[in-house]
Amino acid sequence: MKNVTRLKKALLMLSGGIDSAVCLLMLQRQGFEVTTLSFRQESRLNNMPEVLCARAFAKRFATRHIEVDLTSADELIRHMPDLRLSFGGSINNCPGSKTQGAPMSVSIMLSMALMHACTADIGKVAWALHADDLPSEPHRRKVFRLITLHQDLAELQAQVRPQIILPLIRYTKPQIVRILAPEYGINVAETFSCSDPKGGQACGKCGQCLARDAALFPLENRRSA
Numbered sequence: 001m002k003n004v005t006r007l008k009k010a011l012l013m014l015s016g017g018i019d020s021a022v023c024l025l026m027l028q029r030q031g032f033e034v035t036t037l038s039f040r041q042e043s044r045l046n047n048m049p050e051v052l053c054a055r056a057f058a059k060r061f062a063t064r065h066i067e068v069d070l071t072s073a074d075e076l077i078r079h080m081p082d083l084r085l086s087f088g089g090s091i092n093n094c095p096g097s098k099t100q101g102a103p104m105s106v107s108i109m110l111s112m113a114l115m116h117a118c119t120a121d122i123g124k125v126a127w128a129l130h131a132d133d134l135p136s137e138p139h140r141r142k143v144f145r146l147i148t149l150h151q152d153l154a155e156l157q158a159q160v161r162p163q164i165i166l167p168l169i170r171y172t173k174p175q176i177v178r179i180l181a182p183e184y185g186i187n188v189a190e191t192f193s194c195s196d197p198k199g200g201q202a203c204g205k206c207g208q209c210l211a212r213d214a215a216l217f218p219l220e221n222r223r224s225a
Contacts, residue, residue: 007033008030008031008032008033008123008124009032009033009034009035009120009121009122009123009124010027010032010033010034010035010122010123010124010125010126010165011034011035011036011037011113011116011117011120011122011124011125011126011162012024012027012034012035012036012037012063012125012126012128013036013037013038013109013113013125013126013127013128014036014037014038014054014057014058014063014065015038015050015054015128015193016038016049016050016051016052016053016054016057016191016192016193017050017053017128017191017192017193017208018176018177018181018186018188018191018193018212019128019130019168019173019176019193020054020128021053021057021181021186021190021191022128022168022176022180022181022184022186023126023128023167023168024036024057024061024063025061025184025185025186026167026168026180026184027126027167028061029184032124034061034063034064035063035064035065035066035116035120035122036054036057036058036063036064036065036066037065037066037067037068037112037113037116038050038051038054038055038058038065038066038067038068039051039067039068039070039085039109039112040067040068040069040070041069041070041071041073041074041085048200049192049194049197049200050192050193050194051067052192053190053191053192055067056190057190066116068112070085070108073085073108076102077102080102082099082100083099083100083101083102084099084100084101084102084195085101085102085105085108086101086102086105086106086195099195099196106146107146107150110125110127110146110147110150110164111150111153113125114150114151114153114154114162114164117154117162118154118157118158118160118162119158122162123162123163124162124163124164124165125162125163125164125165126164126165126166126167127164127165127166128166128167128168129143129166129168129169130168130169130171130172130173130176131168131169131170131171131172132172132173132211134169147164150164151163151164168180173211173212173214173215174214174215176215177212177215177216178215178216188212188216193208193209193211193212194206194208194209195207195208195209
């Protein structure tokens with residue numbers, strides 16, 4: 001019987017921002033065949049700039065790309081106008097200037113990613129969290145507990161256990177923007193990260209915009225282009 005080398009497979013939650021774009025190239029350089037997964041909400045078109053960026057990266061780097069429409073999930077929080085589904089990288093649900101991420105948004109994201117991984121024989125699910133997303137040890141412990149719980153649920157229901165990996169967890173946002181992005185050939189201008197975009201433009205006030213600008217212009221009090 002011939003020996004068959006099993007291809008390494010990974011599923012990456014691709015948001016369209018700089019972190020997940022770098023994560024994609026990192027995984028491919030490590031020899032993974034990457035499937036990318038993005039979430040869109042047709043009823044809230046403010047997330048479309050990120051979706052379009054994710055599509056462009058998936059096409060450019062030849063991944064099998066999946067988009068899941070979560071419009072119907074908006075009905076669960078429609079009674080709270082200051083809440084929104086949030087699937088950016090940060091565990092704090094990427095607070096906007098006037099909105100907050102809805103509870104359980106991250107669990108929806110992880111559950112759907114694990115669902116596909118379990119049925120597609122994908123052993124790794126990559127989440128582009130970085131060091132600044134986990135600002136304290138108690139926060140870090142809670143996140144790792146969340147990851148373990150979702151892996152346990154996958155194993156309980158599917159009898160397989162995809163591993164959730166955090167390729168960027170040792171890096172800060174400035175390190176990702178200033179060091180890793182150039183190293184992997186990612187132009188920050190090709191990415192989009194904003195919790196409250198207006199007319200397809202970044203708001204400049206939300207958590208994602210402030211973190212991005214702080215990394216790009218640490219000594220300058222101005223918005224990025």
